[in-house]
Amino acid sequence: MFAKGKLSSARLTWSWCVLSCLGAAAHPASVAQDRVYRCGDLYTSADKSADPGCSVVVMDRITVVQAQPEEPKALSQASPRAASAIKRTTTRVSSRAQTEKDSEARQILETEWHRTLQRLRDLQSEYNRGEPERLGSERSNPQKYLDRVAALQSSIARTEADLTGIRRELARMGAVVQR
Numbered sequence: 001m002f003a004k005g006k007l008s009s010a011r012l013t014w015s016w017c018v019l020s021c022l023g024a025a026a027h028p029a030s031v032a033q034d035r036v037y038r039c040g041d042l043y044t045s046a047d048k049s050a051d052p053g054c055s056v057v058v059m060d061r062i063t064v065v066q067a068q069p070e071e072p073k074a075l076s077q078a079s080p081r082a083a084s085a086i087k088r089t090t091t092r093v094s095s096r097a098q099t100e101k102d103s104e105a106r107q108i109l110e111t112e113w114h115r116t117l118q119r120l121r122d123l124q125s126e127y128n129r130g131e132p133e134r135l136g137s138e139r140s141n142p143q144k145y146l147d148r149v150a151a152l153q154s155s156i157a158r159t160e161a162d163l164t165g166i167r168r169e170l171a172r173m174g175a176v177v178q179r
Contacts, residue, residue, distance in 0.1 A: 120159045
């Protein structure tokens with residue numbers, strides 16, 4: 001019976017020894033993590049308590065954000081045009097899928113072209129070559145009329161610019177549009 005007590009006491013002593021060694025090994029790492037200092041945009045665990053521009057960061061407010069994956073060296077060292085060409089060659093799409101995407105994009109642009117063209121025609125008919133019809137509230141307030149005419153002019157200019165951009169995109173795709 002006495003022998004069993006010694007054996008169990010030895011195990012307990014050995015366990016305490018292992019735990020204290022592990023605790024001692026882990027302690028310096030946890031001490032280094034106790035204080036984090038923020039000096040402008042720099043975060044460091046080095047002691048910066050004497051630096052007036054640094055302050056201690058509360059640990060429960062730290063958020064770790066994963067960095068974006070790095071681009072291959074060929075992309076980072078290439079010019080923007082060459083980089084886009086390299087990206088296009090690395091991500092290949094089957095020719096059938098690409099043809100479908102192109103035709104869908106062309107159809108969307110053509111629909112947008114027709115919708116914008118109709119809007120321009122509506123604005124031009126309302127503008128009536130610079131003499132839009134006066135509304136009831138504009139008869140007693142001429143400034144309201146002038147403001148509406150100016151708004152119509154700017155809307156027409158914006159719509160024409162939209163049409164120019166859509167026409168340019170459609171020409172880039174090889175489609176011809178009629179006005």
